[in-house]
Amino acid sequence: MIAFNNDTSKTTPLDTVLGGLMRRYSERVPDVQRIVDAMIDEKIIASPIEIENDHIAFRTMGVPNLGIASFEKIFSHYGYVKRDEYNFTGKKLTAYWYAPPEPHYPRIFVSELRVHELSDEAQEIIHRYTDTVTSDPVDVLDLNDGNAVDAFLHQPLWTTPTLTDYQALLAESEYAAWVIYNRYYLNHFTISVHNLKLGYNTIEEFVAFLEKHGLRLNSAGGVIKVSPDGDLRQASTVAQMIDAEFAGGDVFRIAGSYVEFAERRVLPQFRDLPANQIGRGQRREGFEAGNADKIFESTFTTQTNR
Template structure:
């Protein structure tokens, strides 16, 4: 099996579990089918998928990115989020049919001593880079890795202590490498639904709650990238001590990439991915991170 076919299978595994875990995905797709925006789910273009990691030895971006670069992804722009103490990169896919990948990482060394101690009490269980041990050409091995814990289940006390300082940290310490979100490309949808403002109205009409941090529509300074997102669904989490609490799971994002000025005269049926605004925007992403934050979920 060649690397592209392996990648297809890995992505299928990620999406299948993500759909099971995030009911909003099927809810949105069902509403789109019912309004005949799409005929079937294959008509959706996945703009990008995103993962959260922790910046400690053997883990973080330097480890996780190896999975995707193995399948032909190319590392692109760096982003820094000072207030959230995060770094990130995005990765360009090997073909236009594959989603971009966005990987972020918590700058653990910038947290309080207490938070660092909690995090390292879990991540210290990882003694070497786990990706180095994987046969990345074995679909089942990679799929299992992406859906398996790397450290023990946290206690509720540790989770809440982390959440009070970094909700990103608490999300990762419980959810590990679960897919954080996938993104529907809005610009490829039929007229009346192919801009973020219209699609947001469609979502709210069907009862989906949108992230309001920085406004429902997050827009890049050049006006070329517009994004919105649902608020993360709450999941019943069981902690190490047997206690349960509802916490943020994953969510769905939406992206409108406008045509670059130099291609403005191209007929719509000739537009390809490279004719549109590429990459990401730090300020947009900064607000979308908050889809899992209590300020949005009101938990």
């Protein structure tokens, strides 16, 4: 299920954290409600609680006291297990995915900018902000207090950047510019299309549904991104633009967050099983660097300016 439903029966810290993330994210990304409303109108679902959240994603800076080494402590505490590493050479990123403690929770995908590979100018800009974080902020968090963790994930870790600094980073690394302003905001959540009703449960069918309803989709590498084995098929919207206020009062429209869609096909050895015996364990697992590389561009100006 997705976490912005009205189910208040769950009280674990992880449920509180996921609920807070999805609530703020859905408020910031109007496409979320637009898609859910269209799904209800077409009777694909009766309620948002029927949507499976395949994964959520975060972006981080690879600097002392922050980055993946810090961020992963939060979800490791809740039972998430670190899995495969991915390298994005052109974008200077490293990423990992984390398997959830129970199958009804979303997978987590965390990426990190290799700041040391940027130009001296870009490094200087980033460190001017992030060097004010002199110890790992997660180490002083009570991870058993879901509300405290939720608040942490939505609070500024460094001062608001100037528009000049943002634009300088944007010219070299659009990922760096996104993180310097948005910080740990949820980058996207992902609808599992393979668990939807017939007629909508393939990525091609769901993309057709989205396009019919006027959603703007990321076209980098093609609207549908397909893994080499053909079993992981993904698409995403173009990031919603937000009016961002920078230090000094400058206001500039920048990329916020977006929505992703994933179809995980049944693995060959399980394709003869009846539908009621197919779960996550029988479908294509993990991620694909080639797909993810293009999905990152949902926030890039090549997409938002189309």
